[in-house]
Amino acid sequence: MVREYKCPNCGAPMIFDSTLQQMLCEHCDTVKTVEEMETAEENTAYETGEEASIKRYTCSNCGAEIVTDDYTAATFCSFCGSPTLMEDRLSGEKMPARIIPFKISKEQAQNSYRAWCKKGMLTPKDFTSQNTIEKITGMYVPFWLYDYYANAKLNANCTRVKRERRGDMEYTHTDHYHVYRDVSDYYEKVPVDASEKMPDSVMDRLEPYSYGELQEFNMGYLSGYMAEKYNFTSDELKKRVENRLEGYIFKEARDTISGYSSTAVTEKNVRLSCKRATYAMLPVWLLNYRYKGKEYMFALNGQTGKIVGTLPISSGKVLAWFGGITAAVYVLLTIIGGILA
Ligand SMILES: [Zn+2]
Ligand SMILES: [Zn+2]
Numbered sequence: 001m002v003r004e005y006k007c008p009n010c011g012a013p014m015i016f017d018s019t020l021q022q023m024l025c026e027h028c029d030t031v032k033t034v035e036e037m038e039t040a041e042e043n044t045a046y047e048t049g050e051e052a053s054i055k056r057y058t059c060s061n062c063g064a065e066i067v068t069d070d071y072t073a074a075t076f077c078s079f080c081g082s083p084t085l086m087e088d089r090l091s092g093e094k095m096p097a098r099i100i101p102f103k104i105s106k107e108q109a110q111n112s113y114r115a116w117c118k119k120g121m122l123t124p125k126d127f128t129s130q131n132t133i134e135k136i137t138g139m140y141v142p143f144w145l146y147d148y149y150a151n152a153k154l155n156a157n158c159t160r161v162k163r164e165r166r167g168d169m170e171y172t173h174t175d176h177y178h179v180y181r182d183v184s185d186y187y188e189k190v191p192v193d194a195s196e197k198m199p200d201s202v203m204d205r206l207e208p209y210s211y212g213e214l215q216e217f218n219m220g221y222l223s224g225y226m227a228e229k230y231n232f233t234s235d236e237l238k239k240r241v242e243n244r245l246e247g248y249i250f251k252e253a254r255d256t257i258s259g260y261s262s263t264a265v266t267e268k269n270v271r272l273s274c275k276r277a278t279y280a281m282l283p284v285w286l287l288n289y290r291y292k293g294k295e296y297m298f299a300l301n302g303q304t305g306k307i308v309g310t311l312p313i314s315s316g317k318v319l320a321w322f323g324g325i326t327a328a329v330y331v332l333l334t335i336i337g338g339i340l341a
Pocket of ligand 1: 008010012027
């Protein structure tokens with residue numbers, strides 16, 4: 001099923017506007033809240049494909065076939081650009097529970113990208129061309145947010161050393177302590193991205209998101225953006241979050257041991273128990289580019305504006321740069337040569 005939000009006034013597609021934090025018709029400027037659009041009669045769902053197992057989507061606006069992979073949840077018709085939501089991938093078990101709506105607009109993301117490119121002195125020109133900048137895409141990335149109870153029990157051998165001088169003799173007193181700690185904590189909303197396409201290293205660096213702004217999920221927020229449904233279930237990603245939490249709770253317990261000359265942890269026992277995993281969509285602005293056979297990615301947190309990216313170096317500019325240095329050195333040598341002569 002394809003879901004589309006149509007303007008109640010003119011019938012053009014309604015998209016979620018990050019500045020207004022509401023649904024907007026770009027054609028006639030009609031504004032509605034996400035909740036209003038959810039109950040509007042104009043929004044239409046289309047049954048497409050002959051069987052439920054065959055995923056074939058047809059654009060309700062122009063009738064073109066919409067090509068998606070198995071995980072696309074929101075996209076655009078490649079012929080008419082109409083925003084299209086794959087409702088069957090966003091409902092029932094696959095319905096996200098929460099969402100952080102986009103706060104950074106496309107224009108802001110493009111300006112950040114331009115400024116970021118300028119900082120890299122050796123950026124090839126192609127990357128800042130209007131053509132490239134147009135391709136920046138707003139994407140909702142699927143995440144699991146885990147709530148965990150964690151407990152760490154530590155045994156450690158610690159010492160306190162005192163030195164004392166009496167006459168010609170130096171005495172060293174070493175007191176030995178057996179230290180035991182039992183520390184518990186509750187961690188809320190620890191995020192792990194559930195999309196195979198997004199490199200984990202990029203997503204981890206885009207954090208933190210401010211989870212105070214999590215909203216109840218509503219499909220309307222996705223209108224006008226791309227979205228992916230999760231590739232991995234919350235169970236499949238537990239190992240990743242637990243590795244992280246094991247480190248957190250161990251550090252918390254270890255940090256309570258202080259004031260000793262030496263501390264050696266002899267035994268640790270960490271217990272983790274998952275209380276809840278929440279399926280959430282988080283906003284990211286993305287720009288992928290290929291340059292000389294290599295892939296590069298620019299990513300920007302769609303809520304906070306934080307940037308993560310790898311910038312390639314253009315060999316043409318490197319040559320010009322080094323050429324400039326060589327020329328300067330040559331001039332300098334000539335002047336010195338002139339003085340000496
Ligand atoms: Zn309209
Ligand atoms: Zn279309």
